Amino acid sequence: MDYNTKFTPHTWPDHPEQATMEGKNKIVGFWIFLACEVVLFASLFATYLALKNKGPAGMEFSTEKLFELPLAFAMTMLLLTSSLTSVYAIYHMRNFNFKGMQTWLGITVLLGFGFLALEIYEFYHYTHLGFTFTQSAFATSFYSLVGTHGFHVTLGLGWILALMIRNANRGLNLYNAPKFFVAALYWHFIDVVWVFIFTVVYLMGVIG
């Protein structure tokens, strides 16, 4: 298929992200990669649960004393909302509305940056209290789990921004439609992981 074909809303296929063989492969491949990420995060979660509140003798930090619900709640709301905005972006992609898609992706990126800023503040705050990466096994496993998620968020933001910039002049075509779709899948997956982080780390941590 000629990727440079110009489209109108009338010729734009129903599922543009999987109208080409490359697009289909990309989506199936990305899902398979996400299945692998499930197991990757499970390893980190399981380790965190095994090392939760474990530290050198007389350690003063514990999940009950450390974590605060309002901050976790704000982060959750930002990320959940950004998940919806990326759904809007894909909706506009399927309607061949490039401007609409770019706008909603822009909002998604802003919300993502908000989340990241709160996470950086949170880490800075804990470090300030003396809860550093090397302080205890609990600290190491906490920063590794939440930090790996934060690293995924950062990568996702860079990815979506790169896509928005690279395609600003190209507009939508069948070559980049799967790219947008896959980036959105990645963003949703980050949200899925966060649902478990706020439940297992923060909510279950605060209760003890």
Added chain:
Amino acid sequence: MSSHDTPIVAKSQAQYEYDRHHNALHMRKQVVNFAIMIFLTFIAFGMAAAGFSKYLIFPFILLLAGVQVVLQLYSFMHLEDKKTHFGEVIGFFMWVGIFIAFTFFLAFLTIIWW
């Protein structure tokens, strides 16, 4: 153009309007799902803040998290869409991954104790 590609055809006005309408309906459903997710999140945080017994809260909020994940996977990530290429195979891989992940939790919570 290979046999794996979708042929490019100009839609009739009726088809075009039908697809637009269909997409819009689908989007409305997504917003409803989002509202459900926000609602579930509120309940989860509310229960944690209210300070019930943890034997009530833990299973309940884990269940809520599970529901949210299913909503994300099947609705936001379009796994329920019949047109997703090899959707069943993808779903199979995801659930196998989730099952294996579950065995990790079970093992790390039960047989690492010292």
Added chain:
Amino acid sequence: MSSYTQKKSFGAIVWDYITTVDHKKLAIMYLLAGTLFFAIAGFEALLMRIQLMKPNNDFVSAGFFNELLTMHGTTMLFLAATPLLFAFMNMLVPLQIGARDVAFPFLNSLGFWLFFLGAVFLHLSFFMGGAPDAGWTSYASLSLYSPGHGIDFYVLGLQISGAGTLISGINFIVTIITMRAPGMTFMRMPLFTWTAMISSALILFAFPPLTIGLLMMLFDRMFGGNFFDHTMGGNTVIWEHLFWIFGHPEVYILVLPAFGLFSEIIPTFSRKRLFGYSSMVFATILIGFLGFMVWAHHMFTTGLGPTANAIFAVATMAIGVPTGMKVFNWILTIWGGSIKVTTPMLYALGFIPSFVAGGVTGVMQAAAPLDYQLHDSYFIVAHFHYVIVGGIVTALFGSAHFYWPIFFNRMLNETLGKITFWVFFIGFHLTFFIQHFLGLMGMPRRVFTYMEGQGWDNFNLISTIGALMMGVGVILLVINCLLSIKGEPAGRDPWGDGRTLEWSIPQPIPFYNFRQTPLVRGLDTWWIEKQEGNTEVTFAEPVGDVHMPNNSAIPVVISLGMFIAAFGALYNPDADKPWSIYILIIGLAITFGAMLTRSLKDDHGFHLHKEDILEIEEHLYGKGGNK
């Protein structure tokens, strides 16, 4: 004359191989790289056997012996067996399912280069202050306190090559799911393709725990983390769990494709369809699934408690059932067939009893109380070498003979092949059979020497003689491969009994594999066509333009960036090397820069026109093209 049929200069050929995304060229590169590391690791094994030849030997020092045994295990599993099987998967999977390439040709190249540079990085440790010395399992309680940078080389090298393996695994899964030719339903796929898919699925789920385990080791050793430090609340058993969650499926990752290769060889030379095809598929899936539920049987003596030990013991024994199904299916395929004992068939016939012996000792160890006695003895060494050499290496050698004409359009010498088999096979049993008894007599594994007068002396000598015979066998195989360069072109379907699509393609295989996508009419479709007297498979489309991917140098650059960054991370904890952090940043900048370049540039591939195809075929097969 178009550019496709021109003769290329040597430099152009080298550049073509470095930037290639063609699955057949990458298969050859995997084959060469895998053979190189197989030779290195085999040489390490010979050094160890020479050291153990007599009591109180001082051929190598104790410290160097530890490095040898660590690198032997690590190299054989990650850097020899895996790439050699990937060579066969890369070559055969697209041909068997009737595809022009894998789903992601670019990632295929990236996977190779990550694997290769990670492997090179790991081996540089020998020249840069000492190799890793904590065993291939690298238990944290030992490896955290290993001085020098050996373990850091292990962690970073495996991290990079593991990423490559994971990428290739995802690629194979997607290829098999989406790229099958019309008519190739899941239950018509050749069994090797099935095992390649299940094995890739195991890679998909087994490598992430290893990645995380290695990351934790990296944090603990290089960045002050506390995952495994019990004084800081850490737990060293977590490493054992993560390693074996990966490590046990890893065995199946290697052995399932080996099963698949034999499931191709045995029907071909029994000239009978594979007995119980659907039960073979089912058994493969079941082995793959159960492979994830048994990891703690490597940790019976860690002290998990009787309940955990009992559960994992029962689960482990259950794996014997699907494996037994496979063994009986192979035997029943041979039963009543019109058997031709060629070299590949000879390897298959040698494989069945050897592998069963390894499997049976495996079930013995699954009994937790007995495992307490056998643990860390030479019985274990004997068991897993029966499985790995008797199962995987025989499959690799047999398939090298079987598929050589697909790789290089040449046959290996049959007489030399049979001599190779007997030398290697006798050497193998001589080396390892006797080690069962050494283990039962109490000889511990991973020791660099032993005292005389314990009744171990003669057995160890016999074992060493066997190892030397295996070495001779490998050299004979390499000679056979080199001799084949001067051989006659083998042509299409040289064994005469090929059953699946890969044998239907005229030789040499053009870079687009299939001029026309084939139509698959059943299991063993090429056999069906031949039975009906056809000289060509049925095609699903007329001759037309073919879309092919472009070559790319970006995978090499991405991998090189990781390679450079690894040195930065390695020297990061050293106070006297403040520049290391800049090396790390430069390396990562190269990698991400290359990834960004890949993302920003459109790469649409190219179209091969009908006229070009006809010209290439005339060039390859002579006037009139292939009929």
